[in-house]
Amino acid sequence: xxxxxxxxxxxxxxxxxxxxxxxxxxxxxxxxxxxxxxxxxxxxxxxxxxxxxxxxxxxxxxxxxxxxxxxxxxxxxxxxxxxxxxxxxxxxxxxxxxxxxxxxxxxxxxxxxxxxxxxxxxxxxxxxxxxxxxxxxxxxxxxxxxxxxxxxxxxxxxxxxxxxxxxxxxxxxxxxxxxxxxxxxxxxxxxxxxxxxxxxxxxxxxxxxxxxxxxxxxxxxxxxxxxxxxx
Amino acid sequence: xxxxxxxxxxxxxxxxxxxxxxxxxxxxxxxxxxxxxxxxxxxxxxxxxxxxxxxxxxxxxxxxxxxxxxxxxxxxxxxxxxxxxxxxxxxxxxxxxxxxxxxxxxxxxxxxxxxxxxxxxxxxxxxxxxxxxxxxxxxxxxxxxxxxxxxxxxxxxxxxxxxxxxxxxxxxxxxxxxxxxxxxxxxxxxxxxxxxxxxxxxxxxxxxxxxxxxxxxxxxxxxxxxxxxxxxxxxxxxxxxxxxxxxxxxxxxxxxxxxxxxxxxxxxxxxxxxxxxxxxxxxxxxxxxxxxxxxxxxxxxxxxxxxxxxxxxxxxxxxxxxxxxxxxxxxxxxxxxxxxxxxxxxxxxxxxxxxxxxxxxxxxxxxxxxxxxxxxxxxxxxxxxxxxxxxxxxxxxxxxxxxxxxxxxxxxxxxxxxxxxxxxxxxxxxxxxxxxxxxxxxxxxx
Numbered sequence: 104x105x106x107x108x109x110x111x112x113x114x115x116x117x118x119x120x121x122x123x124x125x126x127x128x129x130x131x132x133x134x135x136x137x138x139x140x141x142x143x144x145x146x147x148x149x150x151x152x153x154x155x156x157x158x159x160x161x162x163x164x165x166x167x168x169x170x171x172x173x174x175x176x177x178x179x180x181x182x183x184x185x186x187x188x189x190x191x192x193x194x195x196x197x198x199x200x201x202x203x204x205x206x207x208x209x210x211x212x213x214x215x216x217x218x219x220x221x222x223x224x225x226x227x228x229x230x231x232x233x234x235x236x237x238x239x240x241x242x243x244x245x246x247x248x249x250x251x252x253x254x255x256x257x258x259x260x261x262x263x264x265x266x267x268x269x270x271x272x273x274x275x276x277x278x279x280x281x282x283x284x285x286x287x288x289x290x291x292x293x294x295x296x297x298x299x300x301x302x303x304x305x306x307x308x309x310x311x312x313x314x315x316x317x318x319x320x321x322x323x324x325x326x327x328x329x330x331x332x333x334x
Numbered sequence: 335x336x337x338x339x340x341x342x343x344x345x346x347x348x349x350x351x352x353x354x355x356x357x358x359x360x361x362x363x364x365x366x367x368x369x370x371x372x373x374x375x376x377x378x379x380x381x382x383x384x385x386x387x388x389x390x391x392x393x394x395x396x397x398x399x400x401x402x403x404x405x406x407x408x409x410x411x412x413x414x415x416x417x418x419x420x421x422x423x424x425x426x427x428x429x430x431x432x433x434x435x436x437x438x439x440x441x442x443x444x445x446x447x448x449x450x451x452x453x454x455x456x457x458x459x460x461x462x463x464x465x466x467x468x469x470x471x472x473x474x475x476x477x478x479x480x481x482x483x484x485x486x487x488x489x490x491x492x493x494x495x496x497x498x499x500x501x502x503x504x505x506x507x508x509x510x511x512x513x514x515x516x517x518x519x520x521x522x523x524x525x526x527x528x529x530x531x532x533x534x535x536x537x538x539x540x541x542x543x544x545x546x547x548x549x550x551x552x553x554x555x556x557x558x559x560x561x562x563x564x565x566x567x568x569x570x571x572x573x574x575x576x577x578x579x580x581x582x583x584x585x586x587x588x589x590x591x592x593x594x595x596x597x598x599x600x601x602x603x604x605x606x607x608x609x610x611x612x613x614x615x616x617x618x619x620x621x622x623x624x625x626x627x628x629x630x631x632x633x634x635x636x637x638x639x640x641x642x643x644x645x646x647x648x649x650x651x652x653x654x655x656x657x658x659x660x661x662x663x664x665x666x667x668x669x670x671x672x673x674x675x676x677x678x679x680x681x682x683x684x685x686x687x688x689x690x691x692x693x694x695x696x697x698x699x700x701x702x703x704x705x706x707x708x709x710x711x712x713x714x715x716x717x718x719x720x721x722x723x724x725x726x727x728x729x730x731x732x733x734x735x736x737x738x739x740x741x742x743x744x745x746x747x748x749x750x751x752x753x754x755x756x757x758x759x760x761x762x763x764x765x766x767x768x769x770x771x772x773x774x775x776x777x778x779x780x
Contacts (some may be wrong), residue, residue: 106761124710125731147710147732186711187453216585218716219747221727221740237725238714238742242596245603249714270585273750274742296413296779305418312415312422327422333704 121182121193122149123228123255127334147226152182160246161190167212171205172198191249196261199252203267206239206250214239214248217264219274222282224256224308232256233284237271238266254284263289281306347489365399377628378761381476382411386491386765389775393752393764402764405756407749412779420739424705425451426666428736430523432726436743436777437520438483441476441512442719443741443777444525445469448608450715450728451527454708457659464649465529465657466607471542471645472524473514473607473717474638475508478549480720480772481589481631481638485556488628488769492569497559503550511545514538517670517677527706529658532670534649546639553635560628570625574755574767584751588722588744589630590771595620597701600718612641624770631772662707667698705734721745745773 124147130140156162165183169176175240179198184191194202206214219240225232231253240247263286264271275286276295283304286292294301294310312328324330368376376397382390390411396404416435419430420466432447433440452458486501513536516524524531560566576586576595591598599616601609617633619626658665667687671680687695709734716725722744729738748771755767 117442124729124737125733126717127731150711187456187713189713191712215582216587218585218723218725219742221738221742223631223712223729223738238716238725238727240723242598242603247604247714247716249712268585269583270747270750272701273746277746294410296410298410305415312418329638332422 111210121151122225123147124149124225125228130263130334150184150186153185157183157185157190159188160244161248164190164193164212164246167209168187168192168202168205171209172201175201188305189247189249191251193251193253195284196252196254199250199264200262200267202250203237205266207267212241212245214241214243214246216240217268217271217274220264220271220278222278222284222306224282224306226256226308230255233259233282235261235278235284256283257320259284260287261285262287263292265289280304283306283307362436367704380764381409386768387775388487388768388773389778391749391768391773391775391778393756393768395761395764397761400760400762402756402761405753405764407752408759409688409739409746409749409775409778412775414776414780416780417739417741420736422735424734425527425708425736426629428739429526429644430521432739432741433521434524434776435741435780436719436721436745437482438772438774439476439720439777440467440520441472441520441525442480442525442724445473445607446715446717446719446726446741447728448525448527449717449737450726451708453713453715454711454728454730455527455664456709457528457661460659460661461529461646462656463608463659464533464652464655466643467652468515468530468533468657469525469607470479470609470612471642471649472512472522472530474511474641474645477638477720478635478642479505479508479636480513482556484720484772485560485628485631485748488766488772489560489566491765491769492566494563494566497556497566500552500556500559504549504556507545507548507552511542514541515691526658526666528661528664528666529656531657533654533657535672539646539650542642542649546643546646550636550639553632553639557632560632564600567625569763569766570623570628570770571621572623572625573759573763574624574770575622575755576751580754585720585747586751588609588719588748589627589634590751591632591722591750592616592618593626594622598652600716604716606715606717612644614638614641624766627770627772663701667694667701707732707734708736716742719744721774721777722748741763741777742780743773743777744776745771746778746780749773751776 127145129143172179174305175198179195179202181193181195206212218240221236223234223236233254233256235252237250238247254261261284263275273295275289276282276292279286279292280294280296281304314326314328316326317324378395378397380393380395381387382392392408394406394408395402416431420431429444432443435443482501482505486498489497513519516522578596581591581594595618597616597618602616614637617630619630648768668679668683670677687698708730710730712729714727716723724744725742727740731737752767756764
């Protein structure tokens with residue numbers, strides 16, 4: 104990742120590069136286009152880890168969390184990212200339950216609601232392909248932060264938050280259904296949107312969009328996933 | 335008693351479990367037969383094709399006589415892969431997808447999605463005031479429409495057709511305005527990244543001023559019809575109850591949460607589009623039942639009308655002007671107008687790109703086919719949708735299409751409460767519980 108630091112504008116501001124979102128090749132979907140930009144390779148990274156002070160209420164929350172986690176804090180909180188006015192905590196999955204428990208129960212944190220879990224697939228980010236993103240909402244303090252857990256797609260296990268946030272039941276089922284992340288300890292991790300006997304996890308990037316070519320006045324337009332498109 | 339030849343899923347995988355297929359016959363006969371056969375456990379399938387399920391919702395009910403002992407909702411019948419599809423279209427095209435999720439509250443989804451993109455782009459403060467007011471105006475009209483559908487169909491499912499017809503007439507009034515401004519009744523794709531598709535048409539202010547009392551009249555009519563109606567009270571009071579602790583545990587938001595006494599409304603807690611400058615109340619109740627949710631929805635309609643009135647005043651004062659960001663690299667290049675053959679690009683714009691400026695044509699072409707780049711990163715944006723907290727998680731890889739767009743539909747989350755609301759009650763009250771949750775399966779399944 105570090106090789107690409109100089110071409111990556113978002114890794115500026117002295118931040119260390121983080122999640123490799125994508126490696127874009129060429130400017131256009133078609134192979135062998137005439138533009139000459141075919142060979143362009145552009146790695147794109149998430150905004151990197153932030154340095155203290157984080158600003159607003161962010162420092163306070165991270166301080167409290169570190170204090171509550173004690174010796175485990177260093178290992179539990181992988182990165183702290185402040186971007187576009189939002190706080191993201193990258194948490195190691197072994198410590199997710201402890202972090203969530205503290206976030207919910209401590210009176211100065213009090214994130215009563217987890218607004219679900221959104222899976223994201225980053226195939227280029229080797230060893231951390233699947234991300235589970237939990238937006239946490241505190242009604243008491245009127246704050247929102249984001250917990251992000253990254254796992255290897257060959258070992259896609261994350262502990263279920265259902266015991267702490269029962270509302271996450273269906274959300275975790277959805278993320279299992281679409282991304283194949285296994286939430287250990289979930290009471291009934293069944294598919295929710297796709298049929299029970301469906302094969303594969305449709306929202307992964309290597310899963311094709313599908314669809315059929317469209318015929319129009321003798322010409323054939325490829326299906327939406329197969330069309331030439333800008334990168 | 336027969337074993338149906340078709341696959342019916344996990345419930346009846348066990349061949350020793352008898353299965354009854356009932357098509358609208360007298361229910362008591364089925365129950366009697368089951369009793370005669372000594373069956374202790376009856377699992378009943380309600381839906382996915384059932385008139386009271388607001389779309390295609392399957393409810394699996396375990397019953398004892400008329401009492402529901404266990405209720406589970408099965409969803410997914412309306413899953414259309416909207417989130418996946420959005421990854422293959424430009425950011426602007428995504429609006430036409432997300433507007434179709436919860437088709438009763440189109441504008442809310444367009445708004446949350448566009449606010450998310452604007453946060454990613456860092457242009458939140460550059461949106462013209464006129465566009466923000468129009469966004470608020472359209473969101474509130476949508477809120478009224480959505481609540482009227484919730485209350486109206488809720489009544490209809492109990493047999494009170496007049497509540498439904500009155501509600502739909504009132505909703506029609508809001509649709510007339512929405513159609514006049516955006517060109518479409520629903521699925522508008524009106525709110526775009528950077529602003530809105532177009533400003534108020536000629537005569538818009540006058541039409542809005544005429545609409546407000548018309549909707550109010552229908553609301554009054556509905557209130558008169560409902561509020562002292564003993565049958566409706568009997569069916570809704572103390573039915574499908576859920577208290578604050580249950581609502582918090584299940585992450586419930588919107589009117590259901592406010593019916594437990596917590597005045598949480600994203601418009602107040604975390605204002606967007608200038609909501610902090612509008613004068614409106616957040617009605618709450620502490621009754622925790624289906625009745626209080628219905629009353630809250632009616633009260634919210636009145637509050638929304640108050641906001642609409644303020645929007646009209648502001649729009650009148652502001653007059654005509656831009657409704658898109660000034661940045662030509664983001665702003666949709668065309669302004670729509672109505673010609674002899676219907677709505678389309680304005681003749682001035684066509685003249686400009688076709689006859690005057692080659693560069694304008696190139697820009698138009700690039701923006702429409704390629705779209706605009708959104709800097710890499712991720713954001714979460716939440717708004718108060720008619721049904722609760724509507725959130726969007728957007729990830730950009732720096733390109734012209736979303737890397738990931740995930741919506742937290744309030745109905746998806748709130749439907750989890752069906753078990754708590756329905757268990758221990760009567761079968762007939764399951765219908766009430768579903769209606770009081772007010773989800774739309776298009777949004778739930780996406």
